[in-house]
Amino acid sequence: MLFYDFLGNESLKERLSGMFRQEKSSHCYLLSGPEGSGKHTLATLLSAALQCTGSGDKPCRSCPQCRKVFGSNHPDIIFVDDEDKKMIPVEQVRNACADVYIRPNEGKKKIYIFPHAEKLNPIGQNTLLKILEEPPAYAVFLLLSPNPGLLLPTVRSRCSELHLAPLPEATLLAALRQRCPGKQEADYRLAASARYLGQAMAKLKHAARSDRAMEFAAAFAERDALAMTMLLAPMEKWTRDKLLPMLQEWELLLMEALSARCGAAEAAPEVHRICSLRTAKEILAAIEELRLAQIRCNANVGVGAICGALAVKL
């Protein structure tokens, strides 16, 4: 089995393994499944397998090509998306389609990943279709979508569809225990009801988040200065020992939002909300403020002054 560490989805993995062994890979794949079902993980594995120069099973994970794919710095893997826009601008699709004719820099393939193919409007899809009908031999397209029904039948018929299934409970529970150790058994079971690893991990993280962190997430996402002040005001009477872990938790939450903006799949709803309402620059600035507040905390600056400064800056 080539995609051995991709959880569940046995028949899909067998199909892919067969395709790679017979060197019959497709030039367009549609990876479908709900949020947190593993579309992004599978896209990375598939990209690595396509670029891999190792001699055995692909992806070997150790050749220079695999390392670049897993390190997210392969020059021939191009993401087509605009995270600040609801739909992918047609111009961006046109640019990608023009770029297809420039040969790969160093890889065997030039791979175009559409992490949110549901954001392609019909004009964008028709632009893409022209390339899908007659792509250069080295071009591969990976379309990821929770809702493949939004694609035109003409586009869909050009793709090999890889549909991601829910995971068996035992597989999911084992994965959760391994990836998020130290939780209550009841929390694992509750999280496993999500059926997909990404959603279950988000549920588990959510279970561990404090009410105050949830309030912070909401106030920050909504730019609600009043709610932020109300949240911080009572904290001015806290001790530094109590304040510091809270600041760390808030920072962690924003770090999650930042990585969600960069395409990480497993995001809890409150994290998703932040990254859909605030820009990466704003999130980064807030992280800097929280780090500064922690430094001040450690430098014995008064808690009132720290919280006051945060109320102004956040």
Ligand SMILES: [Zn+2]
């Ligand atoms: Zn390799």
